[in-house]
Amino acid sequence: MTRSLLVAVGLAGAGWHPAARTAAPRRTLRPSWWRERAQRLERAGADLVTIDDALAPDPAGAARLDALLTASFLAPATARIGLAPTITTTHTEPFHVATGLQTLDFASRGRAAWQVAVSADDLTAAQFGRRTLPADPAERERELWQEAAEVIEVARRLWDSWEDDAIIRDRESGRFLDRDKLHYVDFEGERFSVKGPSITPRSPQGQPLVAVAATGDAALAVAAEHADLVFIAPSDGTLDRVRRAAAHRDGEPLRVIADVHAVLDADPRLARASIARLQRTASAPWADDAIVGTPDELLHVVDDLRSAGFDGVRLLPARSDADLDAIVAEVLPQLATAPSTLRERLGLGIPVNRYERVSA
Amino acid sequence: MNAARRASSGRQVHLAAHFPGVNSTTVWSDPAHRSQIEFAAFEHFARTAERGLFDYLFLAEGLRLREQKGRIHDLDVAGRPATLAVLAALAAVTDRIGLVGTLSSTFNEPYELARQLATLDHLSGGRAGWNVVTSSDAFHGANFRRGGYLDHADRYTRADEFVDIATRLWDAWRGDAATPDAVRFTSRLFDIDATPTLPGGPQGRPTIVQAGDSPEGRDFAARRADVIFSRHNAFDDAREFYDDVKGRLAGNGRAEDDLRILPAATFVLGDSAADAEEKARHVSRAQVTAPTAIAFLEQVWGADLSDHDPDGPLPSFDPDPASTVFAGRVRHVADPVATARAWRERSEAEGLSIRDLAVSFLGQQTFVGTPSFVAAEIDRFVQERASDGFVIVGTTSPHGLDEFTERVIPELQERGTYRTAYPETATLRELLEVSAA
Numbered sequence: 021m022t023r024s025l026l027v028a029v030g031l032a033g034a035g036w037h038p039a040a041r042t043a044a045p046r047r048t049l050r051p052s053w054w055r056e057r058a059q060r061l062e063r064a065g066a067d068l069v070t071i072d073d074a075l076a077p078d079p080a081g082a083a084r085l086d087a088l089l090t091a092s093f094l095a096p097a098t099a100r101i102g103l104a105p106t107i108t109t110t111h112t113e114p115f116h117v118a119t120g121l122q123t124l125d126f127a128s129r130g131r132a133a134w135q136v137a138v139s140a141d142d143l144t145a146a147q148f149g150r151r152t153l154p155a156d157p158a159e160r161e162r163e164l165w166q167e168a169a170e171v172i173e174v175a176r177r178l179w180d181s182w183e184d185d186a187i188i189r190d191r192e193s194g195r196f197l198d199r200d201k202l203h204y205v206d207f208e209g210e211r212f213s214v215k216g217p218s219i220t221p222r223s224p225q226g227q228p229l230v231a232v233a234a235t236g237d238a239a240l241a242v243a244a245e246h247a248d249l250v251f252i253a254p255s256d257g258t259l260d261r262v263r264r265a266a267a268h269r270d271g272e273p274l275r276v277i278a279d280v281h282a283v284l285d286a287d288p289r290l291a292r293a294s295i296a297r298l299q300r301t302a303s304a305p306w307a308d309d310a311i312v313g314t315p316d317e318l319l320h321v322v323d324d325l326r327s328a329g330f331d332g333v334r335l336l337p338a339r340s341d342a343d344l345d346a347i348v349a350e351v352l353p354q355l356a357t358a359p360s361t362l363r364e365r366l367g368l369g370i371p372v373n374r375y376e377r378v379s380a
Numbered sequence: 381m382n383a384a385r386r387a388s389s390g391r392q393v394h395l396a397a398h399f400p401g402v403n404s405t406t407v408w409s410d411p412a413h414r415s416q417i418e419f420a421a422f423e424h425f426a427r428t429a430e431r432g433l434f435d436y437l438f439l440a441e442g443l444r445l446r447e448q449k450g451r452i453h454d455l456d457v458a459g460r461p462a463t464l465a466v467l468a469a470l471a472a473v474t475d476r477i478g479l480v481g482t483l484s485s486t487f488n489e490p491y492e493l494a495r496q497l498a499t500l501d502h503l504s505g506g507r508a509g510w511n512v513v514t515s516s517d518a519f520h521g522a523n524f525r526r527g528g529y530l531d532h533a534d535r536y537t538r539a540d541e542f543v544d545i546a547t548r549l550w551d552a553w554r555g556d557a558a559t560p561d562a563v564r565f566t567s568r569l570f571d572i573d574a575t576p577t578l579p580g581g582p583q584g585r586p587t588i589v590q591a592g593d594s595p596e597g598r599d600f601a602a603r604r605a606d607v608i609f610s611r612h613n614a615f616d617d618a619r620e621f622y623d624d625v626k627g628r629l630a631g632n633g634r635a636e637d638d639l640r641i642l643p644a645a646t647f648v649l650g651d652s653a654a655d656a657e658e659k660a661r662h663v664s665r666a667q668v669t670a671p672t673a674i675a676f677l678e679q680v681w682g683a684d685l686s687d688h689d690p691d692g693p694l695p696s697f698d699p700d701p702a703s704t705v706f707a708g709r710v711r712h713v714a715d716p717v718a719t720a721r722a723w724r725e726r727s728e729a730e731g732l733s734i735r736d737l738a739v740s741f742l743g744q745q746t747f748v749g750t751p752s753f754v755a756a757e758i759d760r761f762v763q764e765r766a767s768d769g770f771v772i773v774g775t776t777s778p779h780g781l782d783e784f785t786e787r788v789i790p791e792l793q794e795r796g797t798y799r800t801a802y803p804e805t806a807t808l809r810e811l812l813e814v815s816a817a
Binding site: 029045046049050051055074075076077078081083084085088089090092093094095096097111112113114115116119120122123124126127129146147149150163182187189191193194195196197198199204211212213214217219220221227378 | 404408409417418419423442443444445451452454455457458459460462464465466468469471473486487489492495496499500502503504505522523524525527554558559560570571572573574575576577578579582604660669670671672
């Protein structure tokens with residue numbers, strides 16, 4: 021049975037292009053900004069929205085809300101769309117990461133996902149002042165992603181630490197809980213240990229989804245071993261590389277989601293002008309594989325990626341207003357696979373018009 | 381003149397609504413108790429509290445499941461969501477009511493918590509509040525990176541510095557500044573060089589609540605807090621606490637009304653005093669089941685008492701002071717042998733069984749009576765400066781607050797000392813009538 025393509029949209033504040041964020045540094049502090057966009061994405065048929073975040077000021081100067089709390093805020097205002105905040109593992113408490121995601125899963129009735137990321141920079145480390153990171157960048161990457169793997173492992177254990185029927189409410193014996201259905205996780209890792217159980221019962225999904233953006237080899241290795249989804253830039257050979265890395269897994273195969281940056285306009289020249297304008301104030305090149313053109317061109321790219329065997333796409337609007345609008349209006353409706361008419365939902369086709377002449 | 385202000389010139393009553401906690405106060409055996417983990421329960425509770433025009437709703441927190449005799453305690457309600465995430469979700473289904481959660485200054489770091497509280501303040505339009513708790517023991521620490529790393533004696537130092545750092549971070553990106561200032565803080569406990577990712581929310585700084593009762597706790601509150609969540613709900617005791625704490629404010633350059641004192645209060649309503657008393661007896665017995673009564677005594681005796689009859693006398697032998705039977709509660713028993721002896725004396729003098737004694741501790745309801753009586757009592761505390769209001773705790777989730785909102789709030793409004801509407805726009809601090817620091 022062919023699974024349908026997962027269609028995700030990534031939000032990085034006012035846009036994935038730094039200039040878009042610099043132009044609107046406080047816009048995303050407004051709760052209505054997030055609510056409107058999440059609801060529009062949901063109505064247009066997106067399966068998942070990711071909320072990008074980091075524990076340090078944005079170099080582009082934009083203010084950033086905490087992603088987990090933003091996602092939790094969006095939970096009651098949405099009904100179907102998955103909610104995937106970035107939560108880092110380097111300076112956070114694994115216990116809080118785990119219970120936070122369970123709570124998002126409860127608040128959203130089973131739509132929580134976790135974008136795992138590390139904080140590899142010294143600036144972020146100084147904000148906590150609790151550890152020094154290895155000087156060598158490659159060693160640092162390895163160590164931090166190894167730690168991320170441990171945080172994922174302990175989160176998974178905590179998520180299962182209450183069996184589904186741990187709450188018994190037995191008046192006879194006066195017991196609210198069956199303590200045999202609660203499990204210490206007794207995790208002993210390189211950098212931390214966690215006793216458990218979670219303070220939070222098993223959430224609707226049991227295990228919220230774990231996603232990793234494959235920013236490098238270390239991240240990819242962790243994705244291959246521990247994640248449910250990997251987000252990756254789709255250059256030549258990417259899919260093969262990822263499938264090879266994940267070949268040894270038991271259980272569900274890793275879902276590979278292609279990351280596609282987009283600058284969109286009905287007129288491709290205007291799209292090119294837009295990126296040029298954004299680049300004028302940028303200090304570095306940006307997403308040279310971005311799709312700069314019409315929504316139709318983006319749809320063709322998505323189709324190619326589907327044919328190539330990717331499990332999904334994540335669309336990354338350079339500007340969260342103009343490009344997101346185009347994605348919502350012109351791209352998502354063409355990708356939606358969920359039944360949209362009432363007849364379709366009931367399995368009834370569209371009837372032939374009774375007045376149509378039947379060909380001889 | 382703000383239409384929401386009361387007509388009388390009496391002191392305004394401030395109420396908070398406490399989501400039923402994971403202890404024996406919550407009567408899970410009541411069929412009306414549904415869930416204390418499904419989001420729908422929190423949503424119902426929040427809407428009920430908002431309909432009742434409470435200043436804020438309140439969530440407690442515990443960072444490890446309680447244990448007794450080395451095993452997970454199974455008699456009381458258990459299971460809670462992560463505080464900040466559920467408050468953020470509640471920000472989406474409420475408009476006016478404050479959102480106050482309990483968060484540890486020991487098992488969090490200032491940068492992340494300051495950021496999350498500022499986020500909550502933005503998402504809620506200025507309604508975020510933080511009840512600062514300082515538990516530092518190795519029992520809870522077992523779930524965290526550094527274990528029981530903090531010396532008990534240092535817990536308020538850490539809390540104080542933590543709030544100081546968080547405050548500087550909230551203040552560091554003010555007004556129209558394009559970029560935030562850096563915050564540097566070096567002490568024995570912290571070494572931080574930080575810049576916030578966002579400005580403070582509409583409140584600037586979230587409302588701070590504190591619940592510690594020790595002299596250190598009271599000093600901390602007098603310095604840092606907007607609200608004290610106290611245990612002192614008996615009139616004379618409450619007055620004494622009120623005078624003591626308010627008396628510490630001037631030394632910190634603060635006025636009497638800059639700190640609200642809100643004791644916890646439970647309630648049982650009836651159509652008459654007798655009806656309420658009868659219901660209260662029923663609630664007490666439901667809260668303090670036979671197994672709960674035995675477990676309660678075991679906390680002091682440090683021994684397995686399951687062979688004792690709950691309707692019989694207390695154990696005749698003394699506790700072993702070295703035994704640590706119960707972990708995960710706020711209070712520790714300082715002198716178990718003296719306590720046991722006092723309890724034995726008292727139960728002999730008053731003819732109390734084990735269960736009766738346990739009820740006298742765990743099953744007491746603060747306000748028992750008709751709605752009008754309860755409203756009058758609450759008002760009396762406030763007008764006579766024994767408190768500034770109360771934190772109201774129901775006994776079931778999610779409906780435990782319904783009756784209070786439906787029946788007691790109108791009585792308070794009638795007395796003219798409770799708002800009849802929320803102000804058009806108000807931050808939590810403004811609802812509490814506490815001036816911004």
